[in-house]
Amino acid sequence: MTCFECGQGSLISGEMDLVGERNGESFVVRMEGLKCDQCGFQTIDSVQSSEFTRLVSDAYREKHGLLTSAEVRARRAQLGMTQQQFSDYLGTGIASVKRWEVGQIQDKAMDELIRLKTDPVAARRNLRSLERKVPESVIIFDCEDMVLELSASETHYTERPTMTIEKMSVLQYHEDCNADACLAA
Numbered sequence: 714m715t716c717f718e719c720g721q722g723s724l725i726s727g728e729m730d731l732v733g734e735r736n737g738e739s740f741v742v743r744m745e746g747l748k749c750d751q752c753g754f755q756t757i758d759s760v761q762s763s764e765f766t767r768l769v770s771d772a773y774r775e776k777h778g779l780l781t782s783a784e785v786r787a788r789r790a791q792l793g794m795t796q797q798q799f800s801d802y803l804g805t806g807i808a809s810v811k812r813w814e815v816g817q818i819q820d821k822a823m824d825e826l827i828r829l830k831t832d833p834v835a836a837r838r839n840l841r842s843l844e845r846k847v848p849e850s851v852i853i854f855d856c857e858d859m860v861l862e863l864s865a866s867e868t869h870y871t872e873r874p875t876m877t878i879e880k881m882s883v884l885q886y887h888e889d890c891n892a893d894a895c896l897a898a
């Protein structure tokens with residue numbers, strides 16, 4: 714193919730470093746392209762152009778701690794889901810899943826959601842951090858006169874205004890407590 718820059722040399726296929734830009738940042742990627750044997754002009758064809766897009770996006774994603782195209786695809790494959798199933802699972806459109814897998818960059822929030830829904834380790838870490846921030850409480854019993862609630866940080870009684878001490882002691886030892894039974898007790 715004749716070079717369309719100088720019109721003299723030939724465009725020869727070979728490995729080269731190409732510079733691409735993503736969100737205002739430049740990245741150098743190494744890939745197969747076309748180079749003029751006379752003037753040194755470099756270019757890529759349409760197939761190489763898709764690869765170039767993906768490589769530059771992946772370089773950006775790696776730098777910013779986002780999942781690459783291959784990683785998104787691998788996580789979907791691990792769940793045995795089609796692109797349609799995966800997009801339903803994430804609550805997004807299939808077009809988005811297709812685009813991420815060919816090189817469009819998912820935003821930080823979506824990246825987080827993909828990790829939480831595909832990686833048990835990330836999901837557990839999130840659960841642990843959430844439990845520290847929002848202590849889960851366990852209702853031990855809840856009847857007409859009293860609620861005994863056990864939370865991760867403390868045990869506390871919520872006393873309703875009409876409750877008497879005598880009744881409380883009865884309720885504390887009453888098994889399988891429910892409203893009707895407590896009233897009877």
Ligand SMILES: [Zn+2]
Nearest residue numbers: 716719749752
């Ligand atoms: Zn040339």
